[in-house]
Amino acid sequence: MSFEETRIKTLWDIPKEEHFVGGHSLCAGCTASTIVRHLLKVAGRNTIVVNATGCVEVSTTSFPYTAWRVPWLHVAFENAGAVASGVESAIKAMKAKGMIPFEKEINVIALAGDGGSFDIGFQALSGLMERGHKVMFVIYDNEAYMNTGIQRSGATPFGAWTTTTPVTRRIRGEWRTKKDMFDIAIAHGLDYVATANPAYPVDMDVKFQKGLNTDGPSLVHVIMPCTTGWRFEPRYGITIAKLATETAVWINMEYDRGNFSVTVPVRKRKHVREYLKLQGRYSHLSDLEIELIQQQIDRKVEEINRRAGKEVIGPLEA
Amino acid sequence: MTAVIERRKEMKALSTNKAVAEAVKDSDVDVVAAYPITPQTTVVERIAELIGEGQLEAEIIHVESEHSALSAVIGASAVGARVFTATASQGLALMHEVLHITSGLRLPVVMSVAMRSLSAPISIFNDHSDVMNQRDSGWIMIFASTAQEAYDSIIQAYRIAENPEVLLPVMVTYDGYLMSHTIEPVEVLGKYVSEEYIPKKQTWNVLDPDKPITMGTITSPDYYYEFKYSQAVALEGSLPHIIKADEDFRKLYGRGYGVVDSYRLEDAEIAVLATSSYYINLKYAVDEVRKRGIKAGAIKLRVYRPFPREQLYSMIKGLSALGVIDRSVSFGMTPSGPIALDIMSSYRYRDAPPVQSFIAGLGQRRMLIEDFVKIFEILEKRAATNSISEKSIFYGVKGVEL
Ligand SMILES: Cc1ncc(C[n+]2csc(CCOP(=O)(O)OP(=O)(O)O)c2C)c(N)n1
Ligand code: SF4
Numbered sequence: 001m002s003f004e005e006t007r008i009k010t011l012w013d014i015p016k017e018e019h020f021v022g023g024h025s026l027c028a029g030c031t032a033s034t035i036v037r038h039l040l041k042v043a044g045r046n047t048i049v050v051n052a053t054g055c056v057e058v059s060t061t062s063f064p065y066t067a068w069r070v071p072w073l074h075v076a077f078e079n080a081g082a083v084a085s086g087v088e089s090a091i092k093a094m095k096a097k098g099m100i101p102f103e104k105e106i107n108v109i110a111l112a113g114d115g116g117s118f119d120i121g122f123q124a125l126s127g128l129m130e131r132g133h134k135v136m137f138v139i140y141d142n143e144a145y146m147n148t149g150i151q152r153s154g155a156t157p158f159g160a161w162t163t164t165t166p167v168t169r170r171i172r173g174e175w176r177t178k179k180d181m182f183d184i185a186i187a188h189g190l191d192y193v194a195t196a197n198p199a200y201p202v203d204m205d206v207k208f209q210k211g212l213n214t215d216g217p218s219l220v221h222v223i224m225p226c227t228t229g230w231r232f233e234p235r236y237g238i239t240i241a242k243l244a245t246e247t248a249v250w251i252n253m254e255y256d257r258g259n260f261s262v263t264v265p266v267r268k269r270k271h272v273r274e275y276l277k278l279q280g281r282y283s284h285l286s287d288l289e290i291e292l293i294q295q296q297i298d299r300k301v302e303e304i305n306r307r308a309g310k311e312v313i314g315p316l317e318a
Numbered sequence: 319m320t321a322v323i324e325r326r327k328e329m330k331a332l333s334t335n336k337a338v339a340e341a342v343k344d345s346d347v348d349v350v351a352a353y354p355i356t357p358q359t360t361v362v363e364r365i366a367e368l369i370g371e372g373q374l375e376a377e378i379i380h381v382e383s384e385h386s387a388l389s390a391v392i393g394a395s396a397v398g399a400r401v402f403t404a405t406a407s408q409g410l411a412l413m414h415e416v417l418h419i420t421s422g423l424r425l426p427v428v429m430s431v432a433m434r435s436l437s438a439p440i441s442i443f444n445d446h447s448d449v450m451n452q453r454d455s456g457w458i459m460i461f462a463s464t465a466q467e468a469y470d471s472i473i474q475a476y477r478i479a480e481n482p483e484v485l486l487p488v489m490v491t492y493d494g495y496l497m498s499h500t501i502e503p504v505e506v507l508g509k510y511v512s513e514e515y516i517p518k519k520q521t522w523n524v525l526d527p528d529k530p531i532t533m534g535t536i537t538s539p540d541y542y543y544e545f546k547y548s549q550a551v552a553l554e555g556s557l558p559h560i561i562k563a564d565e566d567f568r569k570l571y572g573r574g575y576g577v578v579d580s581y582r583l584e585d586a587e588i589a590v591l592a593t594s595s596y597y598i599n600l601k602y603a604v605d606e607v608r609k610r611g612i613k614a615g616a617i618k619l620r621v622y623r624p625f626p627r628e629q630l631y632s633m634i635k636g637l638s639a640l641g642v643i644d645r646s647v648s649f650g651m652t653p654s655g656p657i658a659l660d661i662m663s664s665y666r667y668r669d670a671p672p673v674q675s676f677i678a679g680l681g682q683r684r685m686l687i688e689d690f691v692k693i694f695e696i697l698e699k700r701a702a703t704n705s706i707s708e709k710s711i712f713y714g715v716k717g718v719e720l
Contacts, residue, residue: 046527050393061535071525073396074534075389075419082386086349086393086401087525089377093348094399096375099518106527124389127382 008042008205015041024060024067029227029234031241032056032140034198039109039138042208045070047107050084052116053077055147056140077116081124081137084110088133107212108134114141114155118179129188129217136211137219139181142226150229154179157249159293160281162229167284177296185219186255192218194254194263199241203252203263210256223250231280243275248301248313262304262312269316272297332504334465334497338404338430338490339364340504341472343374346512347402349394351379351387355409356442357494358432362404384409388416388427395425396533398524400476403427406494407434410448414455420487421456421549423534426479426522427487428472432498433594435681443682444494446593446645450656456549458488458556459623461593465502468492470573473511477563482521484556493595495682507571515570557624577626579618580633582608586615588697589634590641593619593657596685603690607698614694619657627664637671639701641693644710645679654710674700675710683714696720
């Protein structure tokens with residue numbers, strides 16, 4: 001397909017056209033807009049976006065305004081996977097009947113927050129993946145329900161404060177660990193699954209390209225720092241995103257037709273403290289708790305290195 | 319003209335479920351998504367066979383729930399496809415959220431419902447609790463009384479839903495088991511109805527990359543109300559289009575149903591109103607009680623939303639009493655039958671006959687012609703003694719005196 005010819009290798013290869021434009025009401029410093037802007041640059045104008053309820057949806061389509069220059073549809077919180085399945089099936093049927101020109105390529109993208117994919121939207125996402133629709137599902141993961149005011153989700157990491165895992169006498173933030181969507185998606189038999197980070201736009205954009213070029217469902221799970229819910233100053237969004245990878249809290253990896261790889265190797269890891277200390281949602285953590293989180297990461301890194309067959313994520317900086 | 323019509327006709331022995339599947343094929347639907355639930359299941363099974371046999375060229379989406387079934391056909395309809403889904407009971411209840419979104423988005427989705435009771439306790443059998451729970455969801459609701467009517471109504475439903483003056487989803491409902499699983503002779507029209515009566519035309523706003531639009535936005539208090547008002551106006555205003563679709567159908571194919579129907583009402587003093595398959599036995603009961611000297615008539619309500627106020631009023635206005643049979647309960651309300659309530663509130667400023675509400679057949683409690691005769695007798699007695707009650711009569715409940 002057409003994307004192969006324009007493989008993104010540097011920032012200069014990222015298409016100039018904007019299909020996600022200003023005039024929306026996302027918080028200042030919200031990194032969701034960075035992700036969506038890049039997503040649409042890569043996908044181009046022949047794209048239909050199905051958006052689950054959440055921050056992106058409510059902040060970008062306040063009637064009579066819209067920030068979308070591609071056809072866009074929102075139905076509800078939990079059904080982006082199902083709606084996108086319908087969109088894709090309709091295009092197929094209508095092409096077969098000559099109602100849409102056969103050669104017309106239309107990307108179908110489902111876009112959802114962690115709630116609209118990990119939790120309430122999980123069933124519809126699972127159905128979409130299992131049935132094999134040619135849809136790219138993009139999760140922007142701000143690790144809580146931000147639209148309703150920072151409640152925990154299945155993506156909230158251990159130790160994070162949210163309004164439903166408040167720091168109180170008996171609760172000290174989220175006490176469970178994040179659900180693993182990467183392997184859940186692979187277990188559905190997908191050809192292409194990736195995790196991405198807006199602090200590494202070229203890596204992220206290549207993953208969007210590959211996802212769109214997959215002949216079937218694909219899933220790209222993107223970490224998304226949220227100034228309001230993570231409690232940091234708006235200017236630190238990308239800094240924090242970068243630290244997530246540098247500390248290996250977030251690993252940029254890819255599963256491409258059976259091949260696993262880490263696309264952003266880290267030679268020497270920073271201590272997780274560097275990542276946590278910039279965010280108000282972790283400000284209650286004791287040194288002991290931070291060490292506990294560090295140990296969780298160490299274990300994960302070991303596992304990833306074993307899976308990659310070499311040391312792609314290095315040891316902690318001295 | 320007649321010669322052409324003759325050529326098109328073909329008689330088949332079909333259950334209402336199979337008749338609906340046949341209508342979906344003849345409507346040349348593009349995308350079908352449905353989830354199995356008794357007694358609807360054989361509709362989609364048959365559609366899958368028709369697609370498999372190459373008789374219908376469509377995509378079938380094997381969704382993982384009814385919520386996703388309706389969501390998927392919304393997505394398909396938003397791109398411009400002609401779509402269909404089917405369900406019943408818990409499945410319809412699970413769709414509740416999405417039913418409102420379908421009508422709010424003004425998408426011409428057509429759905430069949432093989433009506434069934436709601437849990438708890440579980441009953442797979444017939445009553446109308448499922449659809450009555452959805453009466454305020456902004457859909458056009460048509461009750462079919464025969465397999466033939468169900469077939470014809472599905473085809474009419476596309477004509478109505480896709481009418482640019484309407485653009486509302488349509489639900490065609492019929493009695494689970496009593497109709498879904500009983501076989502009747504059905505005259506099918508063949509696929510060219512989709513060229514002749516319901517030609518494919520995208521009359522609604524669709525998602526097209528060449529003309530991008532944003533669909534399903536958020537609104538502020540400055541706009542939401544106007545959307546809902548225009549929806550109310552559209553549903554109210556759809557009635558003449560429903561009537562016209564039926565009349566045009568009759569002209570072309572020789573069958574029409576109106577929005578209400580009646581039997582031996584001309585000189586009737588009392589009448590009983592019923593929906594769906596009950597109307598058929600009610601007509602037999604009319605003949606029976608007339609032999610005993612009771613001037614009785616039967617009324618059928620076919621279109622329930624929009625409510626055919628004037629058409630029904632012209633039928634009932636001269637009666638001395640009207641009985642209304644509901645097959646669901648509006649809990650905590652007196653009377654407890656939703657249709658009876660609708661009729662009473664519709665004509666509260668007019669000279670209308672007293673209404674006696676009957677609840678019957680919940681969970682498919684057996685109703686024979688004798689039972690309809692008894693209902694006429696109760697109504698006759700109450701009318702004669704001026705003792706029509708505000709309370710519903712729960713006909714056929716064990717241990718409750720009438
Ligand atoms: C059925 C249903 N339940 C609850 C809600 C309320 N609700 C809207 S958005 C949202 C949270 C969204 O969280 P997420 O998917 O993580 O996206 P974010 O807001 O963080 O962008 C919730 C709970 C809803 N719209 N629908
Ligand atoms: S709450 Fe968070 S995710 Fe939502 S708009 Fe603000 S910064 Fe973005």
